[in-house]
Amino acid sequence: MKNLLLRHVRRWGDPVQDILIREGHIAAIGTDLSGGPGIKEIEGNGAIALPGLVDAHTHMDKTRLGLPWRPHSAGPTIKDKVDNERSIRREEGHDPAVQSANQVRLALSKGTTAIRTHVDVAPDLGLKHVMGVLETREAFKDVIDIEIVAFPQQGLINTPGTAELMQAAIEAGADHIGGIDPSLIERDPVEHINVIFAIADRNGVGIDIHLHEPGELGAFSIELIAERTQSLGMQGKIVISHGFCMGAISEGRLQHLIDLLVENDIAIMTHAPGGSPFPPILKLRQRGVRVCSGNDGIQGAWSPYGTADMLERAFLLGYRSNYLKDQHIEEMLRICTQGGASVMGLGGHSISVGNPANIVLVEGASVAEVVTAHRPRNLVISKGRIVAENGVYTN
Amino acid sequence: MKNLLLRHVRRWGDPVQDILIREGHIAAIGTDLSGGPGIKEIEGNGAIALPGLVDAHTHMDKTRLGLPWRPHSAGPTIKDKVDNERSIRREEGHDPAVQSANQVRLALSKGTTAIRTHVDVAPDLGLKHVMGVLETREAFKDVIDIEIVAFPQQGLINTPGTAELMQAAIEAGADHIGGIDPSLIERDPVEHINVIFAIADRNGVGIDIHLHEPGELGAFSIELIAERTQSLGMQGKIVISHGFCMGAISEGRLQHLIDLLVENDIAIMTHAPGGSPFPPILKLRQRGVRVCSGNDGIQGAWSPYGTADMLERAFLLGYRSNYLKDQHIEEMLRICTQGGASVMGLGGHSISVGNPANIVLVEGASVAEVVTAHRPRNLVISKGRIVAENGVYTN
Numbered sequence: 001m002k003n004l005l006l007r008h009v010r011r012w013g014d015p016v017q018d019i020l021i022r023e024g025h026i027a028a029i030g031t032d033l034s035g036g037p038g039i040k041e042i043e044g045n046g047a048i049a050l051p052g053l054v055d056a057h058t059h060m061d062k063t064r065l066g067l068p069w070r071p072h073s074a075g076p077t078i079k080d081k082v083d084n085e086r087s088i089r090r091e092e093g094h095d096p097a098v099q100s101a102n103q104v105r106l107a108l109s110k111g112t113t114a115i116r117t118h119v120d121v122a123p124d125l126g127l128k129h130v131m132g133v134l135e136t137r138e139a140f141k142d143v144i145d146i147e148i149v150a151f152p153q154q155g156l157i158n159t160p161g162t163a164e165l166m167q168a169a170i171e172a173g174a175d176h177i178g179g180i181d182p183s184l185i186e187r188d189p190v191e192h193i194n195v196i197f198a199i200a201d202r203n204g205v206g207i208d209i210h211l212h213e214p215g216e217l218g219a220f221s222i223e224l225i226a227e228r229t230q231s232l233g234m235q236g237k238i239v240i241s242h243g244f245c246m247g248a249i250s251e252g253r254l255q256h257l258i259d260l261l262v263e264n265d266i267a268i269m270t271h272a273p274g275g276s277p278f279p280p281i282l283k284l285r286q287r288g289v290r291v292c293s294g295n296d297g298i299q300g301a302w303s304p305y306g307t308a309d310m311l312e313r314a315f316l317l318g319y320r321s322n323y324l325k326d327q328h329i330e331e332m333l334r335i336c337t338q339g340g341a342s343v344m345g346l347g348g349h350s351i352s353v354g355n356p357a358n359i360v361l362v363e364g365a366s367v368a369e370v371v372t373a374h375r376p377r378n379l380v381i382s383k384g385r386i387v388a389e390n391g392v393y394t395n
Numbered sequence: 396m397k398n399l400l401l402r403h404v405r406r407w408g409d410p411v412q413d414i415l416i417r418e419g420h421i422a423a424i425g426t427d428l429s430g431g432p433g434i435k436e437i438e439g440n441g442a443i444a445l446p447g448l449v450d451a452h453t454h455m456d457k458t459r460l461g462l463p464w465r466p467h468s469a470g471p472t473i474k475d476k477v478d479n480e481r482s483i484r485r486e487e488g489h490d491p492a493v494q495s496a497n498q499v500r501l502a503l504s505k506g507t508t509a510i511r512t513h514v515d516v517a518p519d520l521g522l523k524h525v526m527g528v529l530e531t532r533e534a535f536k537d538v539i540d541i542e543i544v545a546f547p548q549q550g551l552i553n554t555p556g557t558a559e560l561m562q563a564a565i566e567a568g569a570d571h572i573g574g575i576d577p578s579l580i581e582r583d584p585v586e587h588i589n590v591i592f593a594i595a596d597r598n599g600v601g602i603d604i605h606l607h608e609p610g611e612l613g614a615f616s617i618e619l620i621a622e623r624t625q626s627l628g629m630q631g632k633i634v635i636s637h638g639f640c641m642g643a644i645s646e647g648r649l650q651h652l653i654d655l656l657v658e659n660d661i662a663i664m665t666h667a668p669g670g671s672p673f674p675p676i677l678k679l680r681q682r683g684v685r686v687c688s689g690n691d692g693i694q695g696a697w698s699p700y701g702t703a704d705m706l707e708r709a710f711l712l713g714y715r716s717n718y719l720k721d722q723h724i725e726e727m728l729r730i731c732t733q734g735g736a737s738v739m740g741l742g743g744h745s746i747s748v749g750n751p752a753n754i755v756l757v758e759g760a761s762v763a764e765v766v767t768a769h770r771p772r773n774l775v776i777s778k779g780r781i782v783a784e785n786g787v788y789t790n
Contacts, residue, residue, distance in 0.1 A: 068760070069760035069761040069763070069764050071720065071721035071761075071763065072719040072720050072721065074719075273717075274711075274713075274714035274715045274716070274717055275714075275715065275716060275717030276717075299764075299767065303719055304719060304721070304724065304763055304764070304767050305710075305713075305714060305719075305767045306767070307767075307768055307769070315700075316669075316714075318669075318700075319669035319670075319700060319711075320669045320670065321669070321670060322668075322669055322670030322671075324467040324469075324698055324699060324700075325466065325467050326466035326467065326699070329699065365463070365464035366464040366466075368464070368466065368699055369464050369694075369699065372694065372699050372700045372701070372702070373702055374702070376771060376786075391771075
C-alpha cells in the first residue's frame with residue numbers, strides 16, 4: 001500500500017487539505033483531490049499532519065524492551081554503569097538484533113521515521129552489536145532510515161583494540177564515528193580527539209561525540225573539537241551530543257562556544273536531561289546552530305526511562321527550557337523533525353510534493369498544542385506505508 | 396453500575412487477583428472470586444491496578460481546555476501574567492463552571508479521582524470562580540472528590556477587599572485558605588502570613604500557600620510559616636506549594652527547613668517544574684515529610700502545558716530528580732496517589748477491602764515501568780463507577 005489519499009488533514013497546522021501519496025512519495029497536496037479508482041482513502045478528520053519524527057540520538061542496541069522488567073541496579077559512576085551493563089548482557093545473552101528491532105517497532109508506533117543510533121563497539125563485544133543493528137536496518141529498510149554511529153562506550157584510549165574495531169565497524173556498514181568524554185572518561189583529551197578525527201577523516205565520515213563533561217572541562221573539549229574540525233576541513237560533519245557544559249557556564253564563555261559552533265557548522269544534540277544542565281536551545285537556534293534531539297537510551301541498563309516518543313521529547317525540550325510561546329514550542333518540534341533530518345543528511349524532510357511520504361497524523365488544536373498534549377498518534381506513514389494506527393505498530 | 400468484578404489484575408504489581416466491587420466499595424480481593432449472578436465482569440488481562448490518582452494542586456477555574464487555541468501572550472513577570480489573564484477572561488467571557496468541568500472530565504480520563512484546586516478570589520471576580528467550581532463539584536460529586544482552596548492570586552495585602560472575599564469563600568463552601576509569595580508579591584511577609592493564618596484559624600480550616608520565592612527569601616517565608624503554625628497549633632493543616640527555594644539552598648539551611656517541616660507536620664507540594672529548582676523529594680520523604688504533587692495549571696493563560704495526567708506527573712517527578720531505582724520511582728507514584736490523599740484528608744486511599752473503589756487499570760511490566768511508560772489508562776473506576784475506558788471519558 002504505497003498509494004494513499006489522506007483526506008482533510010492540516011499540514012503543520014495549515015487549513016484542511018488532502019494529501020495524495022503515490023509510490024511512496026507525496027504526489028499532490030490540495031483540496032478535493034482525486035486519487036483515481038481503487039485508491040485507499042483515509043479520513044483525517046482535521047488531524048494535524050507532521051513530517052516523520054527523527055530520533056537523532058538513541059542506543060538501539062542497548063534497550064531491554066520486551067525482556068522481563070529488571071529494576072535498575074547500577075551504581076552512580078559511569079564505570080559502575082558500564083560494568084553493570086556488561087554483567088547484565090552476559091547474564092541475559094543480550095541479542096542486539098532482537099532488541100533494536102523491538103525499539104524500531106515502538107519508535108514507528110510513535111511516528112519516528114528516522115533514527116541515528118550509537119552502537120557499542122568494544123573488545124569484549126567485537127562488532128556483535130554493529131552487526132545486530134545492521135541486521136535490523138536491513139529488515140526495516142522499507143519503513144525507516146537508520147544511521148549507525150560506531151560508539152566507544154568504554155573509551156578507546158583506555159580500552160586498547162577499540163579504535164581498530166571502529167575502523168572495522170565503518171567497513172562493515174556503520175556510517176559515522178562516535179566519541180566520548182575526552183577528559184572525564186578517556187583521561188587524555190587530545191589523544192582521544194586525534195584518534196576519532198583520524199578515523200573519520202580517513203573514511204570520509206562524520207563524528208558524533210558524547211560530551212557529558214561539566215563546565216570549563218566540557219568547554220575545553222568543545223574548543224579542541226572545533227580546532228580539529230577547522231584544521232581538517234570537516235565543517236558540517238560533526239555533532240556534539242549532550243554538551244551539558246553549555247547549560248552551566250558564563251554568558252561570555254557560552255557566546256564564545258557558540259561562535260565556534262557557528263564557524264565550524266557543528267551541530268548540537270540535546271535530549272533535555274531531567275537532572276543535568278543542558279544547552280540553551282533557542283540561543284543556539286537564533287545563532288543558526290543546527291540542533292537535533294533524541295530519546296537517548298530506552299529502558300536499558302543505564303536508565304529505566306524512555307518511551308521512544310519524539311513528540312513527547314519535543315514537549316520535554318520545551319518544558320525543561322520553560323518555553324511558553326507557540327513559535328518556540330513549534331521550534332522544539334522542528335528540532336525533532338527537520339533538525340534531526342538535517343543532521344542525518346535526509347533531504348526533503350517536509351510534507352511537500354516530491355518528498356518521501358513520511359507523515360504523522362495526530363489530533364490537536366495547533367502545532368504547539370500537539371506538542372504540549374503529545375497524544376497517541378492516529379496514523380503513521382513511513383515511506384508511503386502505513387506502519388501504525390492509533391498508537392499501535394501495524395506493519 | 397457500582398457492582399463490578401475485575402478479573403486478573405495486579406494490585407500495585409502484586410500477583411494476578413480479582414477485585415470485587417459492591418456498592419462502590421471494594422468488597423473482596425482474591426483469586427477466582429464470584430460476583431454472583433448478573434454482575435458485570437471485566438477482564439483485566441494482567442493489567443496493573445493502581446489506586447485513584449490525586450491531583451493535589453491545580454487551577455481548574457483557569458484552564459482554557461475546550462476553547463479555541465490561543466498562543467501564549469503574557470510577558471515574563473508575575474504582574475504581566477496576572478494582567479494578561481484578566482484581560483483574556485474579560486474578552487472571552489471565561490466561565491469557570493464550564494472550564495472546570497472540562498478539566499474534571501479530562502482528569503478522570505487519566506485516572507485522577509481526587510483534586511485539590513486553587514480558585515481565584517479577587518475584587519474584580521468576587522466569588523464568581525468559587526461559585527463556578529462549587530457548581531462543578533456538585534455536578535461531579537458521585538465520581539470525584541474536589542477540595543477548593545480560596546486563592547488570592549493578585550495578593551490580599553496589595554489588593555484590598557480580597558481577605559473579606561476569602562472569608563466569604565469559606566462560608567460559601569471553599570475548604571481551605573490559600574496564600575502567595577509573602578515578600579515577592581505581597582511585599583509584606585509578616586502581614587500576609589498573619590492575615591491568612593487568622594482567617595484559617597478563625598474558620599478551623601487549613602492553609603495551602605504558593606511559595607515561588609527563591610533562596611533565602613523563600614527560606615525566610617518557610618520560617619515564618621512554621622512559626623505561625625506552631626504558635627497557633629495548626630500542625631498537620633498546612634501545605635507549602637512549590638517551595639522552589641528548597642531546591643537551591645545550602646545543605647545546612649535545607650536541613651534546618653526540613654526540621655521545621657517535620658516539627659510542624661507541614662506538607663510540601665511539588666509538580667517538578669521544568670525550568671526552576673524544586674525541593675529534593677526523597678530527602679523530604681526520608682525525613683517523613685508528607686509530599687504531594689499536582690499538575691498546576693492546565694492549558695491556560697499562564698502556560699500552554701498540562702495534560703492533566705498524574706501518572707505522567709509521577710514520571711516527571713522522577714525524571715527531573717534523576718531517580719532511577721524502582722523503589723524511588725514507585726515513591727513518586729505514591730506521592731501522586733497516597734501523598735495527595737493524605738493532604739486532602741482522604742482516608743482509605745488504597746486498593747483494600749472496605750475502601751472506596753477508586754481503581755486505575757494500566758498496562759505495564761512493573762509499577763516502576765507503569766510510571767516510566769505512562770501509557771493511556773485501560774480503565775478508570777471512581778467511587779465504583781466506570782468513568783473512562785481506553786483513555787476516553789465515558790461517564
